[in-house]
Amino acid sequence: MLLLVLGIVIVFFVLPIYSVIVTNEIRKRRRVEAALIRAKEDAERASKFKDRFLSTMSHELRTPLNAVMGFSDLLADKRYGELNERQQRYVSHINTGGRHLLKLINDILDLSKIEAGRLELSFGDLPVTAIFSEVVSSLRSLADKKAQTLSHSADPGLCVHADATRVRQVLMNLVGNAIKFTPEGGRIELEAQQAKLEVQVKIRDNGPGIPPEEQKRIFEAFYRLRKSGEGAEGTGLGLAITESLVKLQGGTLGLESEPGRGSCFHFNLPIAKAIREVRPRPVKVARKAVKTSKILIIEDDRLASHLLESQLTSSGYEVVSCDQPERALEMAADLQPQAITLDLLMKPTSGWEILLQLKHDPRTTSIPVIVVTIVDQPTTGAAIGADEYLVKPVDKKTLLAAVARCFEGREGSSPARPILVVEDDGPTREIVAELLRTNGYAVATAADGGSARAQVATSLPELVILDLVLPKLGGFELLAQWRSDPRTAELPIFVLTSKELTALEKTYLRENTQSLFHKQESWKDALLKQLQRAVGKPQAVKV
């Protein structure tokens, strides 16, 4: 009886109530799930919008700014007549304002990329001395203007494992700040030392220093000390970006400072992998020569390297030796020598592999390579891209003649065919064309992809300077079409763009073009230099 009552209670009361509770619970869960999916979709939409906003903003803002700065530069150069004192002042205000805005835009974009976790780093082993020299030579003129001494020292052969562009950016910012905030006649020193498996880098100045209560806040975005920042240009974003960049590369940025006694910013980075495994063999820099032409010798046999070194230095060339073939590409990219001599039978990376790397990397593709080897295969060497091929033993006269031929090739006569500038933005097109013409090059222009394609189909230009964002037929599409046509497969192409590139796009460009220039960076001198390497220096410069 009891069981029967219990059964009735369960079937008619407990089960219905339980099923109502379960159904409600399921409904609630579904609602929560739906809300979660909606929130996820909203977040994805917002992130996509932010991405699109950032890439559009970078392009739309940088393009007109490029024109503002480019044309004010042309006016300041007085290429089209003298300016009176007031006009000069105004042009200089336009240029300074443009530079400030461009810095702000670049900083904001960098910071948002870092925050969104979208900053792509490419790590490699980098020689500290080479990076120090590069940063110091870029900032030397600023320090000279303030009669400041700018010096650097590092343990010989010291290398860090980091991203070259970002390490440079960190140093440029810290040394730039030191110059900016240290008064006239001050002293700025860069120093690097090995500390176990890390490299400690210090940037010391004898400027105004930073009060203890401000030392944390200066790393916040947009924070600037009113007193030290007075009159000095800046966005207050530099240190926030620098701190994140150091962190992303596995280090920490710190500061020691006493008001009135200067500041010392310091950071650590992992030491180069190669050095972790083997004791570093110092990079030998031979004595500075009368001629400034720098030649990189890639040779793992000490005797052979010594022989080449003495043959070249005795003729006034500056020589840097690399006896670790696995570091050759990075060294060549950092040093930018005027020529390279390359042995073929080396370990762990053979000379053939290095030659391929050198000729496929846009940073090194136009540096002439003289293969010096016992392997008698000049045809294969030429096919891979060797500019000269010498079979050992090589006497001094033969070597010097090959070097001279490489240099002549670059400084030969003006190219007969024009450089084709493909750029949809009128003012930018004019700036690039003007820059080339005033440097003696013949120029043709195209305002869109279709017209560029038609012009190249009619007659081949010497080289193309290609913008990537073009209406209808875009730069990438054009590039793909040219590369798949045997007639244009080898056409030299430089890309000049303000587009934010993905890792995939960068790889594609590295494989299919000779050089890449970003409009947001100072590209003019670099472009002219590369152009001279690629097609030679024009003889008559028409102004």
Ligand code: ADP
């Ligand atoms: P910005 O240089 O654009 O002002 P930063 O973020 O690079 O921005 O620097 C923030 C502030 O920290 C600067 O405005 C300045 O007041 C202070 N500061 C940075 N470096 C130094 C330095 N070497 N000496 C004195 N003050 C400095």
